[in-house]
Amino acid sequence: MxxxxxxxxxxxxxxxxxxxxxxxxxxxxxxxxxxxxxxxxxxxxxxxxxxxxxxxxxxxxxxxxxxxxRWPCARCTGNCDKPIDTCDEEHAVYLAAFAPDTVKVGVTRSWRLETRLREQGADRAAHLRTVGDGRIARQVEADIATDLGDRVRVPTKIEGLADSVDERWWESLLARFAPIESYDFEYGxxxxxxxxxxxxxxxxxxxxxxxxxxxxxxxxxxxxxxxxxxxxxxxxxxxxxxxxxxxxxx
Incomplete structure (x- = not known):
């Protein structure tokens, strides 16, 4: 087995x-x-x-x-010809936060947003923008990633498993981006x-x-x-x- x-x-x-x-x-x-x-x-x-x-x-x-x-979107920054069918779907740009104070920007198809956040184990999250296709989403993501980053390694997530999110830090991020919606996840x-x-x-x-x-x-x-x-x-x-x-x- x-x-x-x-x-x-x-x-x-x-x-x-x-x-x-x-x-x-x-x-x-x-x-x-x-x-x-x-x-x-x-x-x-x-x-x-x-x-x-x-x-x-x-x-x-x-x-x-x-x-x-080899997923063609893994390191895409929007300089592409939309190589897969799902690129033409509506996408969401989001922030995913991990305790105590680590954050990344990401994109996903709009209908998968909450699912994608739970798949990553996000503690908090914010829906920043909704855009017409994946190429635009990747361009927005790449711009924000120069400041916040676009990936969080699993060892970093493990380090924060017993912690909670720094509320002042998170609220300051939300104030900067004025998100459409924010999320607070619990895993028990x-x-x-x-x-x-x-x-x-x-x-x-x-x-x-x-x-x-x-x-x-x-x-x-x-x-x-x-x-x-x-x-x-x-x-x-x-x-x-x-x-x-x-x-x-x-």
């Missing part, structure tokens, strides 16, 4: 996608779920088409060059201490935030980047690796 993907929590609970004998199943990561897997070898996760998995034995993980999608983690970053699939799920799962194991709390699990073969039984203990374990 191999981890071949994941789904962040939006309306349904977050889930790992696991494949065995060509079939794909969702393994929910709802709070209270017990995970009892050890991580085996890691190799390319292949490709998924609905509930069908096409395996790949190449060593590169999580995906080999053959199975790596209620952490007293920052979890330790770790790659494991053993323990009890505390909750999820974007692509990060918080797992309790032997009195310690760990933050798992779900993408770091993609490609691993899963075996039954709990991990026997020595794991660093969090402050909550003492």
């Amino acid at each position: 191999q981890v071949v993907g994941y789904r962040p929590r939006v309306t349904d609970p977050a889930a790992l996608l696991v494949a065995e004998n060509g079939s794909v199943e969702r393994r929910p990561l709802a709070p209270g779920t017990t995970l009892s897997y050890t991580l085996g070898t890691r190799h390319c996760a292949g490709s998924v088409d609905g509930e069908t998995h096409y395996a790949c034995d190449n060593e590169a993980a999580p995906y080999c060059p053959e199975h790596t999608d 983690l209620e952490l007293r201490d920052r979890p330790l970053a770790e790659t494991l699939a053993t323990g009890t799920v505390v909750g999820t935030k974007g692509r990060v799962a918080v797992v309790s194991n032997n009195g310690s709390t760990y933050a798992v980047n779900l993408r770091d699990l993609v490609g691993y073969e899963l075996d039954g039984g709990t991990t026997d690796r020595d794991l660093q203990s969090s402050l909550g374990a003492f």
Whole structure:
């Protein structure tokens, strides 16, 4: 059984996608779920088409060059010929904030705005502008990004998991941009201490935030980047690796 993907929590609970004998199943990561897997070898996760998995034995993980999608919009700044159909849809330009005081600008199709913010695990967000197509949105994004940036790394998100957003900082940003609408998201983690970053699939799920799962194991709390699990073969039984203990374990 191999981890071949994941789904962040939006309306349904977050889930790992696991494949065995060509079939794909969702393994929910709802709070209270017990995970009892050890991580085996890691190799390319292949490709998924609905509930069908096409395996790949190449060593590169999580995906080999053959199975790596190259999204044309990843580093687009609006100097393009709108290469994909969705470029012609109405887009929203937004700010996504992560505790305590990290922010990025981003764009998405207007109808996906709240979904996209939850996929990223944003604590606060603001809808800045609605524009006619993706090219205009990327141009606006690139202009704002020179000041605020357009990406936040997962380790930075993990560092703020036990924090709350600095209200004065956030209000000052809203005053600068006068957004159409603002958002305040809750994920129910209620952490007293920052979890330790770790790659494991053993323990009890505390909750999820974007692509990060918080797992309790032997009195310690760990933050798992779900993408770091993609490609691993899963075996039954709990991990026997020595794991660093969090402050909550003492």
